[in-house]
Amino acid sequence: MSAGKRWTILVAIISTAVVLGISGFYKEKAITYPKAPPESVASKTDPDIVMDELKWTTNNTHDPEIIKEDGVYYVYSTDYMTGGKPAPGIQVRKSTDLVNWEFAGRVFDQVPLEAAEWTMGGSTFWAPEVVKMNDRFYLYYSVSQTGSRNSYIGAAVSSSLEGPWKDLGAVAVSKEGDGHTVNAIDPSIIQAKDGTYWMSYGSYFGGIFLVEINAETGLMKNRNEEGVKIAQRKNMDYGIEAPSLFYNDQTDMYYLMTSYGWLEDTYNVRVARSQTIEGPYLDYNGREMIDVSDGSWDTGTKIIGSYFFENDSGWIGTGHSAFLQDNGKDYILHNARVGDDKFWSHLHVREVFWTEDGWPVASPERYTGKGSVKANKREIAGTWEYIHHERFNEEPASSTIITLGKDGSIQGDTVSGLWSTTKENMLLLEWDLGGETVSENVILSAAWDWENGKGTIVFTGLGENGTAVWGKKVEK
Structure with a gap:
């Protein structure tokens, strides 16, 4: 094979990865997960x-x-x-x-x-x-x-x-x-x-x-x-x-x-x-x-x-x-x-x-090292655990399951709404609460999922009334 043909094939491979943005090349750059915590730290109780x-x-x-x-x-x-x-x-x-x-x-x-x-x-x-x-x-x-x-x-x-x-x-x-x-x-x-x-x-x-x-x-x-x-x-x-x-x-x-x-x-x-x-x-x-x-x-x-x-x-x-x-x-x-x-x-x-x-x-998850996120809708869409930290309720907040659809919809057992990307690594969640729209601006980051033992995407932010919200993408 001539040198000219080899260069043509190499350029074609690089161009395809850049244009399609759907191969392993893109995913490695889109999300970098932090490393797992050491076992000695991961243990919550040890007599x-x-x-x-x-x-x-x-x-x-x-x-x-x-x-x-x-x-x-x-x-x-x-x-x-x-x-x-x-x-x-x-x-x-x-x-x-x-x-x-x-x-x-x-x-x-x-x-x-x-x-x-x-x-x-x-x-x-x-x-x-x-x-x-x-x-x-x-x-x-x-x-x-x-x-x-x-x-x-x-x-x-x-x-x-x-x-x-x-x-x-x-x-x-x-x-x-x-x-x-x-x-x-x-x-x-x-x-x-x-x-x-x-x-x-x-x-x-x-x-x-x-x-x-x-x-x-x-x-x-x-x-x-x-x-x-x-x-x-x-x-x-x-x-x-x-x-x-x-x-x-x-x-x-x-x-x-x-x-x-x-x-x-x-x-x-x-x-x-x-x-x-x-x-x-x-x-x-x-x-x-x-x-x-x-x-x-x-x-x-x-x-x-x-x-x-x-x-x-x-x-x-x-x-x-x-x-x-x-x-x-x-x-x-x-x-x-x-x-x-x-x-x-x-x-x-x-x-x-x-x-x-x-x-x-x-962050909704404890720090285990550096990670990075440059995600698009495809990486963001999916099943999430969502936590709402009510100011007036000091009892533990339990997560609920929501789905961020590829079409920009939010679906949950008792709630629905719309989501969209705003600036880099930022989302706008707009909840429909009986005809009233409540907005939450959240920031995306990569984190270690301590509860499931793997890297994932999380979000954190405040609602329009100052209520803190957390989210974690999970597999369902």
């Missing part, structure tokens, strides 16, 4: 590892906080374990990929005497925070007498994230009868765009507060003030805690994450935003996060809640979140408890996407 913390991986993680240094991610978390009393000290895990987690020990051996005495016997650490200021690492921790305002936020400092740590003593304290309302737990530090540092903290009792931190000492600028209130619900029956602030330079907005509900089951993540660090923080519907009315159940844009996909026991207690901004990608971390055994608490890491109007939304 054999209860007493072997080196095998815990994501197990027994509660109230995670994350920081990255020199290519390594470190997660610090509450003293917690299933099947026994946890050792005090603040658990440390580390990873190079946000998927494979190694237990790396504890920060302390025991609760400092001052914190134990202030809290009348507090014996474990809660909800740590770690931040880098002036080339030193500051670790903030909570000690509390359960069910009271006898609480203590302390700090420690180190030149290394693996210690040793020098305890600095109290940063903020609270006590019954002190004339304040804040409960001194759940610290979270943010650097504002002007370079100043601020600590959000608080819980059920008086709401969430914000105070300025002295970056030279790691302590509050004014120890005697409780700060500016930025979020509060009606009363103790309306759970709110675990504040975390982050700034998005693309939207020039500050975002406040908090958790509503009870940590063992109804925990869910809410988001609001503000143009200034001190608020006011408003949700998607313009409601302020300080709301002590009967309607305070409906504040905050709910982006993660307890859920059940098919073929799995599901996850409950999905709360106490942290935010990670890493090389142009955003992630949210939170704890989650196994749906049929709430005493097993895991670390979840999810990729975050941004709506066109500047709201963060979370």
Whole structure:
């Protein structure tokens, strides 16, 4: 065969693949699925590892906080374990990929005497925070007498994230009868765009507060003030805690994450935003996060809640979140408890996407690595599991089956509508609800389907009333 004929055949093959777009050439470029998680992380409950913390991986993680240094991610978390009393000290895990987690020990051996005495016997650490200021690492921790305002936020400092740590003593304290309302737990530090540092903290009792931190000492600028209130619900029956602030330079907005509900089951993540660090923080519907009315159940844009996909026991207690901004990608971390055994608490890491109007939304599946989607209608059409995270309902949301037809129709057991592609990797779902059309804009991505053990396409987004929706393509 002559060289000219060989070139003619090669050009014909390439041209056919490009023009038809239906061969393996196109599919490989259209969707790249992330890799499967390691078996040690995929296991939700394993009695054999209860007493072997080196095998815990994501197990027994509660109230995670994350920081990255020199290519390594470190997660610090509450003293917690299933099947026994946890050792005090603040658990440390580390990873190079946000998927494979190694237990790396504890920060302390025991609760400092001052914190134990202030809290009348507090014996474990809660909800740590770690931040880098002036080339030193500051670790903030909570000690509390359960069910009271006898609480203590302390700090420690180190030149290394693996210690040793020098305890600095109290940063903020609270006590019954002190004339304040804040409960001194759940610290979270943010650097504002002007370079100043601020600590959000608080819980059920008086709401969430914000105070300025002295970056030279790691302590509050004014120890005697409780700060500016930025979020509060009606009363103790309306759970709110675990504040975390982050700034998005693309939207020039500050975002406040908090958790509503009870940590063992109804925990869910809410988001609001503000143009200034001190608020006011408003949700998607313009409601302020300080709301002590009967309607305070409906504040905050709910982006993660307890859920059940098919073929799995599901996850409950999905709360106490942290935010990670890493090389142009955003992630949210939170704890989650196994749906049929709430005493097993895991670390979840999810990729975050941004709506066109500047709201963060979370992937319906946990992160296992990079994937990509450039899908057309043929890849999108098919059977999907769909989850609707109602703001007013903190019970676990179960998935329903819908079909996205090649003709642009949506069909379900009790619903119908239309779907269409808008921009790249974005869909518009238009539901017909008794003659009224309700729209949902969602973002497509590739993910690992933890429930079915394979790669798939998922979507996440917000409806026109700020309700979070998730979807996952499945085989039926």
